[in-house]
Amino acid sequence: MSAGHLIECAQCRAISAWTAQPGTRPDVPASLLRTIQDRLKESLAPVSAAPGAAVLAGRFFAAICALAAAAIPILGVSGVEQMTPVRAAAVVVFFVAALALACMSLAWQMSPGSLQRYSAGGLAAAVAGGFALLASALFPWLAPEEFLTRGVECALTGVLAALPAAVLIGVLLRRGVFVDRWSASLSLGALAGLAGTALLELRCTHQDAAHQMVWHGAVLAVCIGAGLLAGVLRSRAGATPRISKRPPANPA
Amino acid sequence: MLRYQQGAPEAVDELVERVSPALLHYFSISGAEAEDLLQECWLRIHRSRHTYRPLEPALPWIFAIARHTRLDAYRRKRRREAREILTRNPPERAAPDDPPREDRFAKLLGDLPESQREVLVMLKVSGMTLEEVARATSSTVGAIKQKAHRAYQKLRLVFEKERPS
Numbered sequence: 001m002s003a004g005h006l007i008e009c010a011q012c013r014a015i016s017a018w019t020a021q022p023g024t025r026p027d028v029p030a031s032l033l034r035t036i037q038d039r040l041k042e043s044l045a046p047v048s049a050a051p052g053a054a055v056l057a058g059r060f061f062a063a064i065c066a067l068a069a070a071a072i073p074i075l076g077v078s079g080v081e082q083m084t085p086v087r088a089a090a091v092v093v094f095f096v097a098a099l100a101l102a103c104m105s106l107a108w109q110m111s112p113g114s115l116q117r118y119s120a121g122g123l124a125a126a127v128a129g130g131f132a133l134l135a136s137a138l139f140p141w142l143a144p145e146e147f148l149t150r151g152v153e154c155a156l157t158g159v160l161a162a163l164p165a166a167v168l169i170g171v172l173l174r175r176g177v178f179v180d181r182w183s184a185s186l187s188l189g190a191l192a193g194l195a196g197t198a199l200l201e202l203r204c205t206h207q208d209a210a211h212q213m214v215w216h217g218a219v220l221a222v223c224i225g226a227g228l229l230a231g232v233l234r235s236r237a238g239a240t241p242r243i244s245k246r247p248p249a250n251p252a
Numbered sequence: 253m254l255r256y257q258q259g260a261p262e263a264v265d266e267l268v269e270r271v272s273p274a275l276l277h278y279f280s281i282s283g284a285e286a287e288d289l290l291q292e293c294w295l296r297i298h299r300s301r302h303t304y305r306p307l308e309p310a311l312p313w314i315f316a317i318a319r320h321t322r323l324d325a326y327r328r329k330r331r332r333e334a335r336e337i338l339t340r341n342p343p344e345r346a347a348p349d350d351p352p353r354e355d356r357f358a359k360l361l362g363d364l365p366e367s368q369r370e371v372l373v374m375l376k377v378s379g380m381t382l383e384e385v386a387r388a389t390s391s392t393v394g395a396i397k398q399k400a401h402r403a404y405q406k407l408r409l410v411f412e413k414e415r416p417s
Binding site: 027028029032033035036037039040041043044045046047048049050052053109110111112113114115116119175176177179180183235236 | 258265269291305309319320327383384386388
């Protein structure tokens, strides 16, 4: 309620004054306060504060790049070699931007109370929709050959490529405290899916829109879905947030 | 918070004394286990203190953990109640030592949906800003404004009914 509205509206003034009454706030028993203070001081030690969100996001991005550098000699870059310069540039820009946004979302979520400039669900939907749009706009619509056989092989490769990304980023997330488990799992799924799909774009020589949308898109969908399912299961199981028994000590 | 992270015992005392009343009020809105939740919340705050970023506001960080504590307790209670078998003749309850204090504020808030109640308590009782509440609830400022607006509208209707004609 704005100050101007409070001047005009008697009812809102009454509500505002009422909520500010001292009687509405319960007193904390002194014995309880002492118990809490003593309990905390038993294990009190200096801790090193987590770095800022931008630094964390940079680390995630660097980890994905390192994974890609390791995977390229194995998977090859035949796909990019067949792309036109415009198509290649658009694909690179899309994946760099989407990965950066996903890394930032995870970095924000690692610290409770961080301002989430966009939701994990919104990001996942935007990534999936954006990729479908990119594939349909950039790649030609050709008559599909061995659509199912080639597609399944591609999708499996993409999901397998996403797994190391999920594991590596999952390890980096251990120091965080996530207050919204399903949101964190969804973001991790989206990030791993983007990593797997990006590697697939580098490798895959099937440059037709239907193949890209369905089978490369399936990698994204499977990873996002797996993240969502993991988050829902963890929320239902009531798993406590990943808090180590002792926070990291100050190396100094 | 910085001194707490650096391991200063006096910072613990000061922080607990200053923040506990607001936290206890937040927990008392949703049930009778407020003091247990307060203790559990402080333990989680203690174990999570390394995640506090020095340049960020402290209240949203604390209330985000408090909210998570409350939601976990609610889920545990629901799972427990789902497994309980009700007896036909429940035993008589012992009379409480202190009769419950009538809290008109809590009664009125009880009519609001959980999410609106939570936002109103954080905004008006804990004195947090819209952005701080958005941070604590992992939401956006727009969504918080909407919830607060709906909560005020409902409270206005209740006030109108209670006003003597």
